[in-house]
Amino acid sequence: MSGVETKSNRESDQVSDDEIRLLIFKIMGVCFGADMEQIEEMVDFSQAQQEDWDIRNFTEAISFRDIEVEYKKPKVILIKDSDQDVGIVIDQPENIVNINIKSIRLLPPLLENHKTVDAIWAAVFLGEELALLVDFYRLQNSLPKIENQKLLENSEDAEVESN
Amino acid sequence: MGEEIEKRKSDRILEAIKKRLDEKQTIQVEEKKVELVVFTLNDAFYAFYGKDVKEILSVLTIYFVPGTPKYILGIVNVRGDIQSVLNIRTFLNIPEQGLTEGKGRIVIAEKNGVRSGVLVDSVVDVVEVPEESIKQAISTLNEEIRYFVVGETTYKNNNVVLLDIGKVFEKISEGKIEPSAEIPNK
Numbered sequence: 001m002s003g004v005e006t007k008s009n010r011e012s013d014q015v016s017d018d019e020i021r022l023l024i025f026k027i028m029g030v031c032f033g034a035d036m037e038q039i040e041e042m043v044d045f046s047q048a049q050q051e052d053w054d055i056r057n058f059t060e061a062i063s064f065r066d067i068e069v070e071y072k073k074p075k076v077i078l079i080k081d082s083d084q085d086v087g088i089v090i091d092q093p094e095n096i097v098n099i100n101i102k103s104i105r106l107l108p109p110l111l112e113n114h115k116t117v118d119a120i121w122a123a124v125f126l127g128e129e130l131a132l133l134v135d136f137y138r139l140q141n142s143l144p145k146i147e148n149q150k151l152l153e154n155s156e157d158a159e160v161e162s163n
Numbered sequence: 164m165g166e167e168i169e170k171r172k173s174d175r176i177l178e179a180i181k182k183r184l185d186e187k188q189t190i191q192v193e194e195k196k197v198e199l200v201v202f203t204l205n206d207a208f209y210a211f212y213g214k215d216v217k218e219i220l221s222v223l224t225i226y227f228v229p230g231t232p233k234y235i236l237g238i239v240n241v242r243g244d245i246q247s248v249l250n251i252r253t254f255l256n257i258p259e260q261g262l263t264e265g266k267g268r269i270v271i272a273e274k275n276g277v278r279s280g281v282l283v284d285s286v287v288d289v290v291e292v293p294e295e296s297i298k299q300a301i302s303t304l305n306e307e308i309r310y311f312v313v314g315e316t317t318y319k320n321n322n323v324v325l326l327d328i329g330k331v332f333e334k335i336s337e338g339k340i341e342p343s344a345e346i347p348n349k
Binding site: 105116117120 | 224226228230231232240243244247249277279336
């Protein structure tokens with residue numbers, strides 16, 4: 001796993017039966033948490049382009065409405081046990097945390113029944129922050145393929161490459 | 164004879180008293196009151212039935228949830244539980260207007276087993292009004308909006324549109340709201 005060597009990561013490698021280990025990342029200020037058990041590896045976007053992966057864009061499957069989404073430091077997550085090597089583009093993760101499953105909150109029924117994607121399955125409070133839990137297995141089926149170069153526009157990787 | 168007249172007189176007095184009591188009760192029955200939670204949206208007055216309002220919260224952090232329709236503003240943390248927050252302007256075709264700092268409120272409403280928060284500009288009062296003071300909504304109201312309107316009443320000389328939050332929940336459940344409906348900015 002590259003890029004997310006955090007203190008909490010190193011201190012809590014063990015996950016008990018009543019816990020879930022989450023990769024925490026933000027896209028346009030919205031905080032997400034993904035089950036680490038669904039992740040094979042994570043690499044920089046530029047590195048992922050060199051792999052024979054089916055790279056797909058997270059935010060094209062989960063609509064941010066009329067917000068123009070920009071990735072600051074795009075990373076690609078390779079989904080574990082996928083039939084094909086599916087890489088999902090997210091923004092630079094912030095942390096990895098172990099969460100007791102008792103602290104996971106169901107989404108309100110009104111929202112649960114009217115969301116347009118089922119990949120967001122619950123939420124958890126991390127202090128003052130709320131993380132939406134994302135199931136990458138559910139997500140991968142509804143993700144369109146992306147044009148790699150288009151994604152890099154406005155990202156910091158693009159600036160580095162242009163230099 | 165005089166005793167009989169006195170009896171009749173007492174009967175008459177008793178009858179008069181009973182009649183007055185009956186009239187009072189009739190008036191009380193006629194003046195059945197309902198509780199309303201009066202709130203504002205863009206300086207106009209609206210209300211929900213008090214029985215449908217569970218609590219009123221200061222505006223908390225509303226967390227946007229991608230992949231949801233525009234009428235769902237997001238979710239809030241209510242003492243550890245998560246509640247959805249609706250943008251009722253979507254249903255009433257009211258232009259968006261920024262909240263005045265510290266004035267916005269989230270009204271947690273529940274009807275027919277559905278519970279959600281509704282963001283309003285301010286909660287003005289919780290009042291009891293005679294049920295008969297609620298009149299039919301004016302006919303000039305757009306038909307789509309009138310679907311959510313129970314009627315109209317007054318509060319301190321202001322016109323108040325009484326809304327049925329159950330109808331809003333019902334409309335959402337039926338999936339008849341256009342998810343991408345744009346609200347014009349004021």
